[in-house]
Amino acid sequence: MIISSISDYREGARRRLPPFLFHYIDGGAYAEYTLGRNVSDLSRIELRQRILKNVAELSTETEVLGQKFAMPLALSPVGLTGMYARRGEVQAAKAAASRGIPFTLSTVSVCPIEEVQAASPAPIWFQLYVLKDRGFMKNALERAWAAGIRTLVFTVDMPVPGARYRDRHSGMSGPDAKLKQYWQAVTHPFWAWDVGLNGRPHDLGNISKYRGTPTKLEDYIGWLGANFDASISWQDLEWIREFWKGPMLIKGILDVEDARDAVRFGADGIIVSNHGGRQLDGVLSSARALPAIADAVKGDLTIVADSGLRSGLDVVRMLALGADLTMMGRAFIYALATAGEAGVANMLDLVKKEMQVAMALTGARSISEITRNSLVQSPS
Numbered sequence: 001m002i003i004s005s006i007s008d009y010r011e012g013a014r015r016r017l018p019p020f021l022f023h024y025i026d027g028g029a030y031a032e033y034t035l036g037r038n039v040s041d042l043s044r045i046e047l048r049q050r051i052l053k054n055v056a057e058l059s060t061e062t063e064v065l066g067q068k069f070a071m072p073l074a075l076s077p078v079g080l081t082g083m084y085a086r087r088g089e090v091q092a093a094k095a096a097a098s099r100g101i102p103f104t105l106s107t108v109s110v111c112p113i114e115e116v117q118a119a120s121p122a123p124i125w126f127q128l129y130v131l132k133d134r135g136f137m138k139n140a141l142e143r144a145w146a147a148g149i150r151t152l153v154f155t156v157d158m159p160v161p162g163a164r165y166r167d168r169h170s171g172m173s174g175p176d177a178k179l180k181q182y183w184q185a186v187t188h189p190f191w192a193w194d195v196g197l198n199g200r201p202h203d204l205g206n207i208s209k210y211r212g213t214p215t216k217l218e219d220y221i222g223w224l225g226a227n228f229d230a231s232i233s234w235q236d237l238e239w240i241r242e243f244w245k246g247p248m249l250i251k252g253i254l255d256v257e258d259a260r261d262a263v264r265f266g267a268d269g270i271i272v273s274n275h276g277g278r279q280l281d282g283v284l285s286s287a288r289a290l291p292a293i294a295d296a297v298k299g300d301l302t303i304v305a306d307s308g309l310r311s312g313l314d315v316v317r318m319l320a321l322g323a324d325l326t327m328m329g330r331a332f333i334y335a336l337a338t339a340g341e342a343g344v345a346n347m348l349d350l351v352k353k354e355m356q357v358a359m360a361l362t363g364a365r366s367i368s369e370i371t372r373n374s375l376v377q378s379p380s
Contacts, residue, residue: 003338006310006331009347012338013084016191018184020171021083025333027166028277034285035277038308041285045317046376053363060355062367064325065151065247065268065302070100071352072367073315075344076276076306076329077127077153082110083217084337086199090119092336095344097122099352104153104327107131107140108224112205117147127153127251128240130232139210141244150246153271154237157252159230162279178218234265241266249304254289256296269302269324276307276329287321294322312354316362319370 001012014022028035060071075096082088089103089111096103097120104125105116117124126144131137144152167173171180185192203214207223215223229236241248250262251271262270272290274283286307294303305318306327318326328351335347364370 003343003346005350006334006347009331009334009338009343012343013334016188017084017337018171018181018188018191020167020177020181020184021080021191022337023166023170024080024164024172025078025084025330027164027170028281029162029164029279030281031165032277032281034274034281034283037285038274038277038287039310042287042308042310042314042317045287045321047313047316047320047358047362048374048376049361050363053365055360055363055365058356058359058365060352060359060367062325067102067151069102069325071315071355072319072323072325073348073351074102074125074304074325074327075104075332076327077104077106077125077155078329078333079106079108080110080217081106081333081336082199082205083195083202084333085340086194087111087115088195088199088336089116091341092332092344093117093120093124095332095341095348096120096124098345099348101348102151105149107155107206108204110199110202110205112209113140113143113147113149114209115205117149123148123150125149125151125153127155129155129158130229130236131227132229133227136207136210136227137240138243140206141240143206143209145244145246152240152244152246152248153251154240154248155251155275156232156237157254157273157275157279158228159232160228161225162275162281164278234261237265249302251304253293254284254286256292259293259297263297263300267301269304270297271304271306271327272323273306273327287317290318290321290323298322312351312356313358315351315355316358316364316370316374319367320372320374322372 062072089109093103093116102125104127106127107129126149171177185196207215247268249269250267253270272286302324304325305323309328315326332344335343362374
């Protein structure tokens with residue numbers, strides 16, 4: 001198939017993946033209103049076209065958290081990435097490193113921390129959930145640091161798991177899930193060979209390392225539900241702030257007051273995110289939430305934005321709304337499922353080219369020149 005955009009990679013993923021995996025990554029919470037608004041609200045942000053600005057030389061390079069990147073983009077943490085391609089976390093991390101941006105490893109990855117960092121030519125980032133088992137959290141942080149990881153993404157918007165209706169219909173969860181998954185694997189031979197047979201072991205690598213026994217995929221939903229901690233508060237994060245000596249980003253901020261709390265807490269950055277529309281349906285899209293948050297805390301910490309980005313144009317839009325860095329999750333999974341490491345690398349090339357066109361036609365020669373002035377008007 002012809003690939004010219006992230007939408008093409010989405011179609012490639014739909015064709016190749018068993019439905020339970022495609023809908024798990026493609027879907028959101030409840031009726032998926034927020035999932036849709038993440039994309040539509042961002043697409044409605046109008047860029048201000050300028051002419052005769054001498055954009056013969058422009059650069060997408062940026063520096064965030066003391067690190068230099070080829071463009072203001074990181075790959076978001078996505079659970080079970082290793083089920084979308086053979087040892088998928090390794091492939092995605094290598095692609096990100098080859099394009100000069102960071103890959104963020106999920107707590108609930110298939111490949112463990114040590115395997116991914118050892119294979120990556122550059123330091124990766126690590127994402128951690130707030131869990132009842134503090135022993136696991138401490139173990140994961142110690143292993144990440146020992147592996148050479150220095151940037152921590154701490155996800156705080158999952159005190160309870162969101163309700164995802166698609167998963168019940170697709171076979172990701174439910175009483176007949178295993179039977180559905182087996183049949184779907186048999187009828188998708190490319191995935192069955194690449195991942196089903198040759199991508200093993202199929203378990204939650206980081207959790208298995210800690211427990212000393214495999215934590216299989218059928219235990220995934222139950223383990224998450226049993227270990228998320230609804231009692232967590234800012235005070236409970238203090239030991240992590242003291243323990244972790246590198247940069248720490250708080251992921252899941254949508255409210256100005258929460259952003260100010262993150263500043264008071266001493267976070268190095270926040271990620272304006274609604275978990276890709278996978279938690280609470282009906283909340284603000286990231287594009288709608290970002291401007292007010294940027295007005296309140298810009299300069300006090302690093303502002304990252306995710307949820308809904310599907311192109312380099314969207315990266316430019318988020319920067320203009322106030323972000324210092326952006327993240328993509330579904331987009332790279334679509335590319336990974338379609339063509340592995342090469343697909344992710346090519347997707348990042350497409351994003352960079354789209355950014356360059358948008359910058360040239362808005363008169364921005366550097367990332368620092370992408371501001372609210374790059375927009376027709378600020379969103380209401």
